[in-house]
Amino acid sequence: MSASNGEGVGMKFQRETNENGAVQYRAEGASFRYTAWRKGKGWTLIIRRLETVAGIRVAVAGLPHHESTHDTLALCKLVSGEFEALGDNYRAAEHGHRERTTEATLRAYGESVDTVTADAAMIANANNEEGTATMAEKTAETIDHNRIVEEVNANIESARRLAEAENVDGLAELSKETETLISKLPTRGKANDDGQTWTAAKKELRNAFKAAATVQEKPAPKAEVAAKVVAPPAPSYDTYEGVPELVTMGAERAAEGVRLHIKTSTTAKELAAIGLDMWRRMPNKDGNPDIKGDSDQAKAASKALKKAAGEALAADGLDGFDVETALQKLWRAVQTQRTDVRAEYLRGLNDDTEEAAAERERYSKILEDKPEDVTAAEWIARSYNVSLKGQTELARERYHEKKALGSGQGGDAGDSEDGNDSEAETQAIESGTPDEHVLAIADRILKDILRGKPEEFEKASEAAKEVLREKLDAADQALKAMRRAAL
Structure with a gap:
């Protein structure tokens, strides 16, 4: 469901003057109030949750639900409209682990880009400047083609690891996927600034994949007095279904956060959710989902996610952007959010839905001896020795307890x-x-x-x-x- 003209269903922005005499624009939806005003050269958007007090709808006191900056008022309205249109029953897991505000921002910026592109094309036609429109189309195609080349190169690296592990079935499946990607590239024109044609570039990519996917024959072992028992190598993290895709998704989320000025804590929570999604696909030493990330594969996956995020920040950053400092700040926030994300995930195992029931099957070994008077989430949390409340949630509770205690004593x-x-x-x-x-x-x-x-x-x-x-x-x-x- 997408908003029209930047306004949600039944929501219209009104121009008004606030208590400081500044002009602002405000609209109210089903559960939230949206306020935008100019701040410097840009616009600030505040989203506050509404509550009903004595029959009157008022904004909840304290920190806003969401705050962000945008270049124009139109973008503020687009973000507000998409946020409202997504509805209060929004589930991040159904949208690539994006928070509702992130998904709304992405949709809004996508619509704004489409609108600007369409307007630019109309102006070019009116002035008979077809070259400008053609150049925009070529630039968009180049961006898409570069993304395909990056995916093929990533498959080449994966093929090399699969070949080392002699995973023939995995190589066959990866080969089909890679050939499908290469086939999407153009058949004519220049592939890069060096003048290489697309035909030559595609041939080079195919040869590189073939070389990486070739399982090298190992020399026959020399005769030994006693054969040594060698344990099979542990599977690489990227052999688990969906994990490579989640690493790529995490890199995209990191770049989106910087590009769209999304709060660090919001981006960090999304990355922590992606990290937990990877861990749950891997077994720990007991054969259960490794939701604590203790296994070597889970640690390797986290390192790969952090590295990919850093590369995305470097590729998408501004001039002089301190990638290392930004990455370290972001990753500290990710580590803080991990316990909160895991607690939310465990509590969700108690839901009476098909999705929750299917997820509980992953913990069948743990739940075999669960007492009837204990919930699945509580029993699984005990097994892993973790809490059903995250660090941030516990810290906030302690803060409010101290605040309440201070108020009660006259402080x-x-x-x-x-x-x-x-x-x-x-x-x-x-x-x-x-x-x-x-x-x-x-x-x-x-x-x-x-x-x-x-x-x-x-x-x-x-x-x-x-x-x-x-x-x-x-x-x-x-x-x-x-x-x-x-x-």
């Missing part, structure tokens, strides 16, 4: 250094003049910020840092709004 985030606001501060904030009110609030903000010690933040766990970053980003946005209003 306040705005207390002065001795634990209580001065009488003058309290009076200025609650009943002072407008000038006294804002100046007292500014004093309190500065006082609270100066209490924070950066070295304490450095010692926090990765899960806590994930929560901290969200809260500090929200505080930064609020301070920027106050600063703009004071100009």
